[in-house]
Amino acid sequence: MAYTDLELFARLIQCEAGGEGDDGMRAVASVVMNRVNAPGGEYARIGKGSLRNIIYQKGQFDCVREVVGGKPNSQLVYNMSxxxxxxxxxxxxxxxxxxxxxxxxxxxFNPYKPECRVNFPSKVGEFAIRIGDHCFYNPTEYYFET
Known part of the structure; x- marks a missing residue:
């Protein structure tokens, strides 16, 4: 079944941040749309203004991976309600x-510990804020060279 962009996005939000409260879900939704509208770098090339391209970009969201850690992923966007x-x-x-x-x-990302890394994953992102269990990162000038 093909989902509308709204349906797919709602499923991703539930899957990625359903336990993070309203602000946690809004933060994850903001990141996704920031990628869709990125002015440069990898996401601008891949996303091209497309929510689907961003959601289905390989290796970005565990919720669209059928296998995680070598095991079938039961927490897929397709299994969300x-x-x-x-x-x-x-x-x-x-x-x-x-x-x-x-x-x-x-x-x-969720570091599964109290502190957030300063950079993510290297020098392409710098720590901005922690909301719930997730640490959020803004792009640096290095990101725009990707």
Whole structure:
């Protein structure tokens, strides 16, 4: 079954940040849309303004990988059952809204420890803020050389 962009995005938000509260889900949605609208670098070339290109970019979101760590991934976007909040946040982000304290963050990850790395994954991103369990990173000038 082919999902609309809204349905696919709502499923991704639920899968990637469903347990992070409203701001955590908004932050993840903001990162996805920042990638869609990136003015340069890898995401501008791959995304080309397409939400689907960003969501399905290889190696970016565990929720679209059928295998994670050598095992079948039961937490796939296809297995999600989004609720109204997930659709609302997806629409909010698609309409151009972003969390203001996030900047132009292009990456996030859960370090499974209290502190966030200063750079992500090398010098392409610098720490911006932690929201819930996720650390968020804004692009540096090095990112635009990718």
């Amino acid at each position: 989004p609720e109204q909040i997930h659709y609302d946040i997806a629409e909010w982000a698609m309409l151009g809204n972003r969390l203001t304290n996030l900047g132009q963050a292009l990456w996030y």
